[in-house]
Amino acid sequence: MERATISDVAQLAGVSQATVSRALRGVAKVSPETRLRVEQAANNLNFTLSKSASALASGKTMRVLLLVSGTLDRWFNSSVLQGAYDVLSPEGYDIIPSFVTNRAQLDHYFAELPKNRNADAIIVSSFTFTTELHDRMAAMGMPVIGLDSPSTDGFDASIAISNADGLKQSVHLLHSLGHRRLAFIRDYVPQDMVYSTTTRADCFASAIDALDAGLEYTILTAHTHVNTVEPEELAPELASLVLSSPLRPTGLVVETDELAVPLMKELRHQHMRFPEDMSIVGFDDAPISRVVDLTTIHQNPIELGHSAARKALSLMRGETLERSHEVQPTTLVLRDTTGRAPNVA
Amino acid sequence: MERATISDVAQLAGVSQATVSRALRGVAKVSPETRLRVEQAANNLNFTLSKSASALASGKTMRVLLLVSGTLDRWFNSSVLQGAYDVLSPEGYDIIPSFVTNRAQLDHYFAELPKNRNADAIIVSSFTFTTELHDRMAAMGMPVIGLDSPSTDGFDASIAISNADGLKQSVHLLHSLGHRRLAFIRDYVPQDMVYSTTTRADCFASAIDALDAGLEYTILTAHTHVNTVEPEELAPELASLVLSSPLRPTGLVVETDELAVPLMKELRHQHMRFPEDMSIVGFDDAPISRVVDLTTIHQNPIELGHSAARKALSLMRGETLERSHEVQPTTLVLRDTTGRAPNVA
DNA sequence: TTGTATGCGTTATCAC
DNA sequence: GTGATAACGCATACAA
Numbered sequence: 001m002e003r004a005t006i007s008d009v010a011q012l013a014g015v016s017q018a019t020v021s022r023a024l025r026g027v028a029k030v031s032p033e034t035r036l037r038v039e040q041a042a043n044n045l046n047f048t049l050s051k052s053a054s055a056l057a058s059g060k061t062m063r064v065l066l067l068v069s070g071t072l073d074r075w076f077n078s079s080v081l082q083g084a085y086d087v088l089s090p091e092g093y094d095i096i097p098s099f100v101t102n103r104a105q106l107d108h109y110f111a112e113l114p115k116n117r118n119a120d121a122i123i124v125s126s127f128t129f130t131t132e133l134h135d136r137m138a139a140m141g142m143p144v145i146g147l148d149s150p151s152t153d154g155f156d157a158s159i160a161i162s163n164a165d166g167l168k169q170s171v172h173l174l175h176s177l178g179h180r181r182l183a184f185i186r187d188y189v190p191q192d193m194v195y196s197t198t199t200r201a202d203c204f205a206s207a208i209d210a211l212d213a214g215l216e217y218t219i220l221t222a223h224t225h226v227n228t229v230e231p232e233e234l235a236p237e238l239a240s241l242v243l244s245s246p247l248r249p250t251g252l253v254v255e256t257d258e259l260a261v262p263l264m265k266e267l268r269h270q271h272m273r274f275p276e277d278m279s280i281v282g283f284d285d286a287p288i289s290r291v292v293d294l295t296t297i298h299q300n301p302i303e304l305g306h307s308a309a310r311k312a313l314s315l316m317r318g319e320t321l322e323r324s325h326e327v328q329p330t331t332l333v334l335r336d337t338t339g340r341a342p343n344v345a
Numbered sequence: 346m347e348r349a350t351i352s353d354v355a356q357l358a359g360v361s362q363a364t365v366s367r368a369l370r371g372v373a374k375v376s377p378e379t380r381l382r383v384e385q386a387a388n389n390l391n392f393t394l395s396k397s398a399s400a401l402a403s404g405k406t407m408r409v410l411l412l413v414s415g416t417l418d419r420w421f422n423s424s425v426l427q428g429a430y431d432v433l434s435p436e437g438y439d440i441i442p443s444f445v446t447n448r449a450q451l452d453h454y455f456a457e458l459p460k461n462r463n464a465d466a467i468i469v470s471s472f473t474f475t476t477e478l479h480d481r482m483a484a485m486g487m488p489v490i491g492l493d494s495p496s497t498d499g500f501d502a503s504i505a506i507s508n509a510d511g512l513k514q515s516v517h518l519l520h521s522l523g524h525r526r527l528a529f530i531r532d533y534v535p536q537d538m539v540y541s542t543t544t545r546a547d548c549f550a551s552a553i554d555a556l557d558a559g560l561e562y563t564i565l566t567a568h569t570h571v572n573t574v575e576p577e578e579l580a581p582e583l584a585s586l587v588l589s590s591p592l593r594p595t596g597l598v599v600e601t602d603e604l605a606v607p608l609m610k611e612l613r614h615q616h617m618r619f620p621e622d623m624s625i626v627g628f629d630d631a632p633i634s635r636v637v638d639l640t641t642i643h644q645n646p647i648e649l650g651h652s653a654a655r656k657a658l659s660l661m662r663g664e665t666l667e668r669s670h671e672v673q674p675t676t677l678v679l680r681d682t683t684g685r686a687p688n689v690a
Numbered sequence: 691t692t693g694t695a696t697g698c699g700t701t702a703t704c705a706c
Numbered sequence: 707g708t709g710a711t712a713a714c715g716c717a718t719a720c721a722a
Contacts, residue, residue, distance in 0.1 A: 003486060005715055016693045021717060029691055046484075051463045052400035053715035056698045061397060071427050073647070078423035081442070082416050094441045097426070098434065118396045141348060232635065261636055288633060290577060291606055302418070350699055361709045366701065374707050398699035401714045 004045035013041035024049060051094075064088060064312055065122040066097045067109065069195055070227060075258075075286045076301045080125055080147060083305020084312075091313060093120075101227055102190065110136050121312040123147055126195060129154060143315035147308045150199050152325040157311040159304055159326050166297035166330035167203035168210075170253045170281040173295075173332060175213055178341035179251030179279060182208065182217040185238055185263060186255040187226035200255050200283065218247045232262035239266040250278055250341050257282035257289040257296055264292070264337065275339030285333055293336035303328065349390035358386035369394060396439075409433060409657055410467040411442045412454065414540050415572060420603070420631045421646045425470055425492060428650020429657075436658060438465075446572055447535065455481050466657040468492055471540060474499060488660035492653045495544050497670040502656040504649055504671050511642035511675035512548035513555075515598045515626040518640075518677060520558055523686035524596035524624060527553065527562040530583055530608060531600040532571035545600050545628065563592045577607035584611040595623055595686050602627035602634040602641055609637070609682065620684030630678055638681035648673065 010020045015034060023030045023038035030038075042048070055061040066084055068077040081097055088095055096119065100106045110133060122140070125147040129137075134154025137144045146158030174182055184204040201219050208215050220241040222234045238259070242252065254260035260282035264274060272278050282289050282296035289296045307326065314321055355365045360379060368375045368383040375383075387393070400406040411429055413422040426442055433440055441464065445451045455478060467485070470492040474482075479499025482489045491503030519527055529549040546564050553560050565586040567579045583604070587597065599605035605627035609619060617623050627634050627641035634641045652671065659666055 007715085017716075018694080018718080019692055022692090025717090031691060034691080048457065048463075050401070050715055052397050052406060053698090054717075055397035056395070056401050056700085057715075057717040059698075059717090072430060073420070073423040073427040075418070078418040078426075081423075082418040085417060085443070089443065096439045096441060098430070112393070118393075265636070288636060291610070291633060291637065352699085362700080363702085363710080364708060367708090370701095376707060379707080395699055398714090399701070401716085402699075402701035404701090404714075 004047040006047075006049070008045055009038065009041045009047050012045065013038045021049075060316075061118060061120050062092055063094045063096055063119045064309075064316075065119045066095055066125070067122060067127075068097070068099045068125040069106075069127050070099060070101060072097055072099055075288075076284065077125065079301035080123075080305040080308075083302035083307075084123060084309040085305075086302070087306050087309040087313065093313075106133070120316050121145065123308045123312060124149065124155075125308075128195065128198070143312060145308045145312050145315070147304055155325070156315055157308075157321055157324045159307040159311065159328065161299045161304070161328045161330050163200050163330075164203045164206065166283060166299070166332075167200060167253065168207040169330065169332040170283075170297060171204065171207040171211060171215075173281065173334075173338060174251035174253070174279060174341075175211060175215060177251070177279060177338060179249075180215055180341065181247050181249045182215055182251040182253060183242060183245060183247065183249035184217065184219045184253050184255070185242065185259065186219070187222045187234060187259060188224055189221065190225060204253055216247055218245055218249065220245065226259065231258045232265075234259065235262035235266035238263045239270060242267065243270060243272075252278060252280040254280065254282050257284045257286040257294060260294055260296070261288050261292055264294070274337045277342055279338040279341070281338060289333075289335070295335045295338040296333050298331045298333045299328065349392040351392075351394070353390055354383065354386045354392050357390065358383045366394075405661075406463060406465050407437055408439045408441055408464045409654075409661075410464045411440055411470070412467060412472075413442070413444045413470040414451075414472050415444060415446060417442055417444055420633075421629065422470065424646035425468075425650040425653075428647035428652075429468060429654040430650075431647070432651050432654040432658065438658075451478070465661045466490065468653045468657060469494065469500075470653075473540065473543070488657060490653045490657050490660070492649055500670070501660055502653075502666055502669040504652040504656065504673065506644045506649070506673045506675055508545050508675075509548045509551065511628060511644070511677075512545060512598065513552040514675065514677040515628075515642060516549065516552040516556060516560075518626065518679075518683060519596035519598070519624060519686075520556060520560060522596070522624060522683060525560055525686065526592050526594045527560060527596040527598060528587060528590060528592065528594035529562065529564045529598050529600070530587065530604065531564070532567045532579060532604060533569055534566065535570060549598055561592055563590055563594065565590065571604065576603045577610075579604065580607035580611035583608045584615060587612065588615060588617075597623060597625040599625065599627050602629045602631040602639060605639060605641070606633050606637055609639070619682045622687055624683040624686070626683060634678075634680070640680045640683040641678050643676045643678045644673065 006017050006020050010017045020038050022028045023035045024042060066081060070077060072078060084095055100109050121143040123145045128150055137154050143156045146155035148160050149158055152158045184201050186201055189198045208217050222237050224234060226234055260280060264280055274280055282294045285296045285298035311321060351362050351365050355362045365383050367373045368380045369387060411426060415422060417423060429440055445454050466488040468490045473495055482499050488501045491500035493505050494503055497503045529546050531546055534543045553562050567582050569579060571579055605625055609625055619625055627639045630641045630643035656666060
């Protein structure tokens with residue numbers, strides 16, 4: 001009843017350890033008959049190769065780390081995981097997910113885990129890095145793939161979306177609908193920020209400046225960080241920020257759908273109608289936005305996961321990527337929460 | 346620049362490999378001074394233990410498998426993952442998630458992966474098992490923890506929720522609100538069913554029978570399986586099933602919130618008002634249900650993950666659980682989609 | 691195509 | 707409390 005080892009299989013098949021190893025992995029030259037015999041023997045003994053032993057002997061762990069910012073049960077993160085799984089799993093790789101929510105945890109993660117050959121590559125999602133961290137990653141001795149990172153610095157490869165494009169699309173939409181006073185809504189930005197979504201506010205401002213159409217805008221920030229509470233708990237505060245803003249914005253752009261939805265709900269409680277009184281644009285095209293017919297900027301985190309995983313695969317095989325750093329386009333999804341600006345003073 | 350091994354550290358610290366191993370793991374007797382010296386040496390060399398080597402030598406892989414039914418980016422599954430992570434990660438365990446969506450994949454999974462000592466335990470979520478699979482699991486040589494499984498058979502431990510209680514609560518609620526004709530809505534149930542949610546229809550029927558209050562009911566099933574399409578694509582079909590049912594139900598109980606939300610939206614397009622014309626109860630209390638104020642049955646998959654992980658931990662340590670198989674209660678969450686039955690013929 | 695021999699980096703069992 | 711040393715189960719030159 002003890003689990004069998006490779007030599008048990010070898011013995012039963014009447015061949016050497018080495019041949020069993022070759023046959024089972026389908027590499028090198030093994031005659032069809034031998035292969036068959038080995039496979040049958042392995043089957044009889046209920047045998048599969050030990051990952052630990054293989055890893056030790058070969059130097060490849062067949063594991064890739066996935067580090068995300070924020071908990072694993074968030075839509076974006078779990079979708080990235082699913083995407084990475086889609087391409088890595090068929091190739092025999094295990095994915096080891098983990099997450100951090102602040103700079104301290106991030107530092108600790110990089111200080112502890114990856115000094116060693118405990119994985120063949122790491123995919124790092126949605127972080128803003130310091131140059132110090134870049135150096136540390138570069139010294140890690142394994143490919144580091146960035147996903148949705150503001151910079152490509154320190155990454156061997158990366159896949160990102162263009163927050164700038166997305167925000168530009170939002171701004172242009174609202175502008176063309178006649179809105180002249182816009183607001184960007186976001187949650188609290190920690191000093192030790194690690195989230196790349198925080199760059200969206202800057203993109204929003206840049207888009208308006210670049211448009212140069214005389215639009216006024218303001219950036220409204222909640223006091224509480226959304227990761228410490230549920231998004232809907234921020235809604236009252238955000239709503240009051242919007243309604244009490246001296247600018248009286250008619251066009252709202254929100255950092256994420258997750259934030260936009262409860263905000264919109266709260267504003268409706270305050271008798272604001274969308275899009276008659278106000279227009280609102282989210283970001284992400286998360287499933288929730290379809291439910292409430294929210295106009296938003298589409299991105300596909302599963303695809304990001306695919307892309308990052310493919311880059312990881314190539315890098316692990318020692319190939320050189322023709323395009324190390326790529327950017328996925330974002331698209332504007334028009335639904336029911338945007339319309340012509342109201343005729344107000 | 347080559348990564349250091351334990352002997353490099355030993356040399357630098359002026360001790361033996363064995364002592365380094367003991368010191369770094371904080372086990373057995375090592376004098377404080379020695380420990381300090383070793384730790385400094387390890388730090389200087391940027392050294393951490395190799396998981397592969399440790400696993401091979403010790404026989405413990407420090408890995409636990411998490412097998413879920415359905416993709417990893419679904420709310421329930423990613424929450425379970427997060428929960429398991431919360432308790433396993435601090436203990437030094439890696440979690441290796443994977444998923445299957447049908448019986449064939451499930452069989453393949455069990456045929457391939459776990460014959461071997463590639464993990465110390467496995468958590469299996471939301472499956473309906475055949476006795477054959479039970480036997481296979483029992484023979485796997487590692488603790489098997491069930492999560493949300495209809496039966497405790499074949500599991501060394503398990504944590505579940507009471508679907509029966511939840512459905513009973515739904516039925517009683519609708520009954521006490523005066524509803525006399527109920528319908529249970531679900532998506533297509535594959536022949537080779539692996540999802541435990543499919544048992545909910547049975548619970549619904551049993552609850553009505555047990556109530557014995559003369560309620561009439563019907564069970565409405567979509568033709569397409571929700572895993573092959575987006576939930577909202579099923580909405581039109583489900584809505585027409587509801588509205589064309591000869592029973593003319595006024596109280597709807599839906600298998601999951603994920604299904605209830607688009608159904609309700611579609612029914613509203615058909616001029617049904619909730620709860621004036623109809624009442625609807627979901628199941629899960631997924632975040633989406635809060636957004637649309639759906640009355641539903643609450644469960645907490647993160648807690649399930651915690652519980653399963655704790656059981657796994659104990660089992661891996663060779664402890665005997667005082668309560669191997671536990672059931673978490675479900676609670677009814679009243680929101681805005683349920684009300685008194687309409688006064689119709 | 692197949693077999694032999696060595697090493698991968700730890701842990702654990704002994705001694706001391 | 708610490709140091710040798712033999713496993714652990716496999717991959718891979720190198721031979722044959």
